[in-house]
Amino acid sequence: MKDLAYLNKFFYKYRWRLVPGIIFVIISNIFGVLPAQVVRIAFDLVTENISIYRLFNGFNRQELIYQIFGYSLLLFGATVLLLALLRGIFLFFMRQTIILMSRHIEYDLKNEIYQHYQDLSMSFYRRNNTGDLMNRATEDVSRVRMYVGPAIMYAINTVVLFILVIVFMVNVNLKLALYSILPLPILALTIYKVHNTINLRSERIQQQLSKLSGFVQETFSGVRVIKAYGREDEIRNKFAGESEEYKKTSLDLVQVQALFYPSMLLLIGLSTIITIYIGGIEVMNGTITSGNIAEFIVYVNQLMFPVMSLGWVTSLVQRAAASQKRINEFLNTSPEIVSAESSKLDVKGHIKFENVSFVYPDTGIKALDDISFEVKPGEFLAIIGRTGSGKSTIANLLLRMYDVTSGNIFVDGKPIKRLDIRQYRSQIGFVPQEVFLFSDTISNNIAFGRNKTDKEEVEQAAKEAAVYDNIIQFEHGFDTLVGERGITLSGGQKQRISIARALIKKPQILILDDCLSAVDTKTEEEILSRLGKNMSEKTSIIIAHRVSTIKNADKILVLEDGKIAEQGSHQQLMAKRGVYLNLYEKQLLEEQEPLG
Numbered sequence: 001m002k003d004l005a006y007l008n009k010f011f012y013k014y015r016w017r018l019v020p021g022i023i024f025v026i027i028s029n030i031f032g033v034l035p036a037q038v039v040r041i042a043f044d045l046v047t048e049n050i051s052i053y054r055l056f057n058g059f060n061r062q063e064l065i066y067q068i069f070g071y072s073l074l075l076f077g078a079t080v081l082l083l084a085l086l087r088g089i090f091l092f093f094m095r096q097t098i099i100l101m102s103r104h105i106e107y108d109l110k111n112e113i114y115q116h117y118q119d120l121s122m123s124f125y126r127r128n129n130t131g132d133l134m135n136r137a138t139e140d141v142s143r144v145r146m147y148v149g150p151a152i153m154y155a156i157n158t159v160v161l162f163i164l165v166i167v168f169m170v171n172v173n174l175k176l177a178l179y180s181i182l183p184l185p186i187l188a189l190t191i192y193k194v195h196n197t198i199n200l201r202s203e204r205i206q207q208q209l210s211k212l213s214g215f216v217q218e219t220f221s222g223v224r225v226i227k228a229y230g231r232e233d234e235i236r237n238k239f240a241g242e243s244e245e246y247k248k249t250s251l252d253l254v255q256v257q258a259l260f261y262p263s264m265l266l267l268i269g270l271s272t273i274i275t276i277y278i279g280g281i282e283v284m285n286g287t288i289t290s291g292n293i294a295e296f297i298v299y300v301n302q303l304m305f306p307v308m309s310l311g312w313v314t315s316l317v318q319r320a321a322a323s324q325k326r327i328n329e330f331l332n333t334s335p336e337i338v339s340a341e342s343s344k345l346d347v348k349g350h351i352k353f354e355n356v357s358f359v360y361p362d363t364g365i366k367a368l369d370d371i372s373f374e375v376k377p378g379e380f381l382a383i384i385g386r387t388g389s390g391k392s393t394i395a396n397l398l399l400r401m402y403d404v405t406s407g408n409i410f411v412d413g414k415p416i417k418r419l420d421i422r423q424y425r426s427q428i429g430f431v432p433q434e435v436f437l438f439s440d441t442i443s444n445n446i447a448f449g450r451n452k453t454d455k456e457e458v459e460q461a462a463k464e465a466a467v468y469d470n471i472i473q474f475e476h477g478f479d480t481l482v483g484e485r486g487i488t489l490s491g492g493q494k495q496r497i498s499i500a501r502a503l504i505k506k507p508q509i510l511i512l513d514d515c516l517s518a519v520d521t522k523t524e525e526e527i528l529s530r531l532g533k534n535m536s537e538k539t540s541i542i543i544a545h546r547v548s549t550i551k552n553a554d555k556i557l558v559l560e561d562g563k564i565a566e567q568g569s570h571q572q573l574m575a576k577r578g579v580y581l582n583l584y585e586k587q588l589l590e591e592q593e594p595l596g
């Protein structure tokens, strides 16, 4: 429950909705209880008037009495209607204040979580899966909303109505009051238990549904592999199995729900019978009137809803507390990478790694071991090495996705930790190994890193990435949608669009992480020669597998198991006749083999 205390700040923020909301609840309940008294008076009037009417049997006054009687009944009916109308109006206001407040809190909380997610570092995203992140920001927030809205509203409603009704009941007759509310605690407890079972089973359905949709999503994304391997039947059977499980859990839920209403009606009926029975005895004893029985029946029925909601509210609060706990877990996670506040930053592009070692915190893998190198503005650094040798890790550290385990990284002579991270990253153009394009137009994908871009800039960037000719061949050109809602691009096209996205930023430091692998050698040369012109004053770092890509680099780092095996220019490394030459000769052989 203490987890829910986090939400108190929102109650304070929206106090001018909450306080009037509570007042409206009280007023609406007063109008809800008063009709019972009107019913009692009307009932007593009926019994009295019937005897008077009979007394005047045979007199012409009887007709007059009949008329007066009719008018008074009409008046009572109209009063009940008016009270119901007033109650309705205040119920409307109650919802307009409290439920509206809950929607505002839901909005604030979602934004707060999303904002916090964005500040968290890469290791957080490695530790937690996307489904879980999404659930906490959506599903859990919805549950919390049920607490700040409906649960609070019905809880106040229940308390107010209870106090009012019990006071009225006890005023009439204490004994009858005690008897008629006797089954209510059993009703509250039953509803609480049943609700818990319903929630438990609903959750199981929800889990099974997520499993089912996850399965369907994966099989549709991997439909090519399924078809190519002829596994349609197996997949269909697996789907049928999962669906069967879903059906079973759904049927379980229906079973409890089917029991819910009949058992509730039974308990309500029981209360009414007790009221009539005990009330009848009291009427015979002359302690109450028959109108009081009618009044009590209205009270008992009025109490049903709050009693039912008591069980419901309790389970809502419990679920909200569990959800808020999960939300707090993430909100209390502080970002591992903390940006330094600094004045305006103009990156020149001088990078220095000094004895840098790095161990991935989540796996404990030592990816870099005592790495030292330097790149000056205007230089072209290439990193080459076998898969898993630590090349992408250098890019990760340079972008400060992680902090080094030991050693130092300097940018323009300053430790990287002392830079304002946002300003620094805004001056880096990074093309990751795994291309990611948003489900948006090609133009918006290219312009992603800039606040404002014009058409010419986008086109220019596309030309520099040698993808312009491909794009204009599409029916909608730069407005072509890519991804799920649009066309599927080839691997090479995707890579080049993501290069254009980095180039449009006119970065001071450009990092290309093995992003020319799906591009043919001719296009690769075209891209590299344009880069050479554009990046003449700036720093370029290219991670590659092919020696041909990096031959013209000012400096080449050859990585082996996280260590620098060799470094120097192509000529220097060839002359060394070591790892680099070995790699070069192997690749040359591979290229010639198909010909030979």
Ligand SMILES: Nc1ncnc2c1ncn2[C@@H]1O[C@H](COP(=O)(O)OP(=O)(O)OP(=O)(O)O)[C@@H](O)[C@H]1O
Pocket: 126, 360, 362, 363, 365, 366, 367, 385, 386, 387, 388, 389, 390, 391, 392, 393, 394, 433, 514
């Ligand atoms: N996010 C991560 N969390 C934990 N370990 C990682 C992570 N990324 C990489 N590693 C590990 O660190 C080592 C170096 O990986 P890295 O991605 O830097 O290699 P690479 O040289 O870029 O390989 P490739 O050429 O295949 O892209 C590998 O052993 C890898 O398993």
